[in-house]
Structure formats: structure tokens, C-alpha cells
Amino acid sequence: MREINSYLKKYVSLVKFLGEVLGEDTEVVLHDITNVDNSVVAISNGHISGRSIGAPATNLVLKILKDGKYSHKDYITNYRGISSQGNILRSSTYFIKDNNKEIIGMLCINISLERFRKLRDFLDEFIYIKNDSSKVEDVEKLGQSVEGIALESMQEIIKSTGIPPERMCQEEKIEVVKKLNESGVFLLKGAVSEIAGQLKSSEATIYRYLNRIKKDVDS
Template identity: 50%
Template sequence: MLGDDIEIILHDVTDLENSVVAISETNLSGREIGSPVTNLILKMLKEGRAQNKSFITNYEGVAKDGKVLRSSTFFIRNENNEIIGMLCINIDYRKMERVIDYLSKFVGVQKIAEKKTAPTVEHLSPSIEDLAKASIKEIVGGVNIPPERMSQEERLEIIEKLNENGIFLLKGIVSIVAEELCTSEASIYRYLSKVKKVHGSV
């Protein structure tokens, strides 16, 4: 009904690691049934920010291939007002942008303002491993230090930010994070223990 440029995904958040339970044939994000929740949803669940919301709309989502989508998420709740699922809609708006750009040039209308960068970027990762890699890459950012050369303090800072973003809500994530940071699972658990002592929770 909505055309080929819109993807609809149904999530079951009672199983974060295999959250995607249905997806439209217009697959834009490269995700599939059994893919995990996104970094944005993990962060919202960790912080409790979704408790008083029915939906979040028109934020930036990035597919694994780098395609930028306009995303919206609608929360599904049970009788106790607990979030049990989500309906996510991703739109590939590039065709519309090209049409608008063409019409603007054709009629001689200059753009009044440049597009503002969305405050939150959602990584639409098809697997837990991809989600971990994207989250670590986002946190490390422009720091030009290979993981194998990071100090304990630098790794601890990354673990603390990953924890704040809810990445450790996923089962089996510790081994993936350990591999990405070139350290052992035992070290990751030690870092998490230190975070717990400072903040009182993991």
C-alpha cells in the first residue's frame, strides 16, 4: 500500500537478540527475521526513556550498507503498560529529495536552510555482531588508536559508554565486544564490575 520505498518491521522486545519477527518484502535495511533490536532501542530501554512514550518519529536510521533512511518507531504495550513489541517504519526518501532538488532548480527556488542533522542515529544492524561493531565504532569515533594498543583506562571508558547505551542487555555480547577490543571476556567482565561499583548497576 505504501510503495517500494517504505519498509515495515515488527519487533518482539521480549527477545532482544532475535527481535525481528516480521518484515515487509520491501527490505531496505538489509535486516531479516531473527535480527536483533537496534542501538537506539537498547539505549532507550536501558535509560527507561520509552516508558512514557507511544512513539518516536522522523529520526535517522543507517542500514548496514550505509543507506540513510528516515525512521519511526511505535511501541506496543501489554495490559501492564510494559513494552512488548515495536512497529518500525523506515523510508528511503532519496527519490523525493531528487524530485524536490530538480523542482527547486527548475523554478529557481533557493534552499532556505540546509537539512539539520538528526540528533539520534539508529544502526539497523542485521546481527548482534554487526550491532556491537557499529556501537564500538561510533564510540571510538575519531580516536586513532587501534584496539590492541588501547590502555586499560581507554577500554574501560568504551565499556562504560557501551553499558550506558544498553549493549550489554544482549545475551552473548561480551565475547563479541572482547574480540572487537582485542581483549579477553574476563577483562570485559572486570571492566563491567568496575562500572557497577561506580554507578551501582550494569
């Protein structure tokens, strides 16, 4: 095992502590950047990336060392990482600096989003309603009364015609009654009375329309 920079030794126990606190979906890594070929000197939950002590610096670590644009920052947070297995990670890095404000190490936290991705996929599949023509095409509306169900059905059909009941001719009213009949509204006790009121007609007229519709179907 390589010798750890004395300045970084105090962070080794912190790696273990954070690894236990944050849980198995979070990898905590300590890099000693004085040796980029074997920069990982401490790691918890290494199964996230498949790394162990002695692993080399990542491409981001090398980039940070190369361009130096992070020298004035103390940390960077919540950037995208990808594990060796191809899993997406939410990563953050804290820069460990010496007395001269030079970066000598990095404490990295990589949170695996795999479980959250699977949960999202499950929820997407669970709430998705497939448009299957072999199944019921209408949206089920859970009304609490005959009046409410009849009224909703009436409003939808009237809206589709664009004509208010008081302006409808007889044939237009018959067409409305036909659509309501097809929807099953008249199976409800009291529906005839409710529909008659909405169409500004008598119950006898609605029954007459229904008889005519039945004859047209049977003929």
C-alpha cells in the first residue's frame, strides 16, 4: 500500500464515515493527486465505480490539474458522472488544498442514480395508459348521482354539436338521445326525466325518440 500524504491522512476516516452515513448507493473517494497513476488512497462503496485503492485519477481530475481553472474554487457539485458499468452518477468534488492554496487532493462523492432510474421507469410504466383499441375507449368518470352522470354525458354531447338545446331541431335532439342511449345513460333509473329537462322536452317525447331509435336499429 502506498504512503498517504500526511496532509490527507485525516480525510481517510472521513471517507469511511461518509460511506457509512450516505449508504451503499454513494461512493466516497479520496484522491492524492501527487501521484495520478495511483491517486485513489481511500474509498468507500467502491462497487459503484468498480474501483479500489490504487486506481488512477479520472479524466476530470486530470483536466482540473491541467487547466487550473478550479484553483480559485473550493468545490464543484452535482455534475454528471458515468460508472464503468455505464450507470449515471451525480458527482461532487471537494478540493483539498495545502497551506499554499495548491490542490493536493480531492474528496469525491458519487451518488448512483440507478435505483432512482429504475423507480422512475416503474412509475412511468405504471401511470402510462396504453391506447389499446380492443379495450374501453372512453374515460371512466366516477359520478355520485344519476343526475350528475346524465348531466356530464349531456354536456359532452351538446358540446360536440356546438348547438344549445333550446336551438336544436327535432332531428338534432334525436341524435343527442341516440348518442346518450349508446353511452348507456338510459340504463340509469331517472335518466329519462333528467335528459328531458336538459333538452327542454317532455319525458313522453324522449320515450318517443327512444322508440324511433330502436325501430331504426331493428329495421
